[in-house]
Amino acid sequence: MAFQIADDILDILSDEKTLGKPIFNDLRRGTLTLPLIFGMKTELKEDILRCFELKEVPHEIAARVRQKLREYGCIDRAKEIVGELTGSAQSRLEVLSPSESKSMLLNLAKSIKARVDQS
Numbered sequence: 001m002a003f004q005i006a007d008d009i010l011d012i013l014s015d016e017k018t019l020g021k022p023i024f025n026d027l028r029r030g031t032l033t034l035p036l037i038f039g040m041k042t043e044l045k046e047d048i049l050r051c052f053e054l055k056e057v058p059h060e061i062a063a064r065v066r067q068k069l070r071e072y073g074c075i076d077r078a079k080e081i082v083g084e085l086t087g088s089a090q091s092r093l094e095v096l097s098p099s100e101s102k103s104m105l106l107n108l109a110k111s112i113k114a115r116v117d118q119s
Helices: 002-013 025-029 034-039 045-054 059-071 074-093 100-117
Strands: none
Touching (some): 002 025, 002 059, 002 074, 025 045, 034 045, 034 059, 034 074, 045 059, 059 074, 074 100
């Protein structure tokens, strides 16, 4: 779940070159992600619904959605949930004996959190 929410955040905040794929794909496809769900509770609801209907994200709407999701704390709330989920994963892994698999999973949780924190 943390990976998916982080990906959803990056779909909004990143650029195509950095992300390696087109941005605002979720909004274009009509996929409600956690940041967009939070945004639906704000004045952005109409913009989000318009993009769902058009199946595209006009440049002026993209800029406004990105800015307002940040401004209203929607991105920060989603980042907090990523932090909670990765923290929970790490604490659950602590009960396991040391192993390469455990190390890989701990590193994965840390890298997901770090990637979203950098955005």
